[in-house]
Amino acid sequence: MTLLAVERIKLFSTRSPWWCMGLALTLMVGFAALVSGSADSAGDVSVPVTQFGYSFALAVILVLATLSVTTEYRFNTIRTTFQAVPSRTSALLAKTTVVALVSGVLGTIAAFGSLGVAMLLQPDASLALNSEADWRQVAGTGLVTFFAAVVAVAVGVLIRHTAGAVSVLLAYSLVAEGLVQLIPRVGDDIHQWLPFNVANRFLTGNPDVAVVFEGPGASTSTLSPWAALAYFAGFSIVMLLIALVTAKRRDA
Incomplete structure (x- = not known):
């Protein structure tokens, strides 16, 4: 518990996490307000539509989680951490736990905040969470951001440099997975097993439904939604x- 408290203090004692959390919330809730407010009628607003800003918020959360590690390497405070806690595994697990929990809570607040602002702007829209798919689309965002933060921390530990780690994460999650589909013959088969595509399967459910101008894009994964979450968790x-x-195995 002491390690968790220390990592919590370290995380919230700098400005960058606060800026990232504020930006993630602003992007997701802001896009929900923009899309809902500009809709021609209440019928054009659905639960998935309220989650339109998910991808933008996820990108910021990945940056937040990466910075929690790479900032320590940049200023060499990680050396002090490892000297104070001889078990590097314990120290890094504590950091990962704190960052992942914060990211999960942030994702959940952003998702429900987006739903709430849409309800305010379009009170006649059908936005009740009446099905498992609706609940996964909104409440499931916190689970995905939790495990996405674990991936980001891991990448931060492996690369250690902020620019490199952030570039790799954003380029992969936002661009590279989609480009894989362009590989002749095997591209689609590979793409359906890529982690962020699989995570979208958990959020969006039916991959046969084309999602246009809505939340997370329809996934090409053939896994069931909960198996998709388990796969993404296993990857993290x-x-x-x-x-x-x-x-x-290497020097701090």
Whole structure:
């Protein structure tokens, strides 16, 4: 518990996490307000539409989680951490836990905030969470951002440099996975197993439904929604294990 408290203090004692949290909330809720407010009628606003800003908020959350690690490497405070806590695994697990929990809570608040602002702007719209799919679309955002933060921390530990780690994460999650589909013959088969595409399967459900101008894009994964979440969680754990082993074997 002491390690968790220390990591919580370190996370919130700098400005960048606060800026990132504010930006993530502003983007997701702001886009929900923009899309809902500009809709021609209440019938054009649905639960997925309120989550239009998800991808933008996720990108900021990935940056937040990466900075929690790379900032320590940049200013060499990670050396002090490892000297105070001889077990690097314990120190990094505490950091990952705190960052992931904050990211999960942030994702949940942003998702429900987006739904709430849409209800205010379009009170006649059908925005009740009447199905499991609706609940996954909104409440499930917190689960995805939780495990996405674990991936981001792992990448931060592996690369250690802010610019490099952020570039890799954003380029991969926003661009690279989609470009894989352009590979002849095998592109689509590879794409359906890529982690962020699979995570979208958990949020959006039916991959046969074309999502246009809505939240997370329809996934090409063939897994069931909850199996997709388990897959994404497993990927994040594998990435973290690789990062922990790497951190133990090299100098701080």
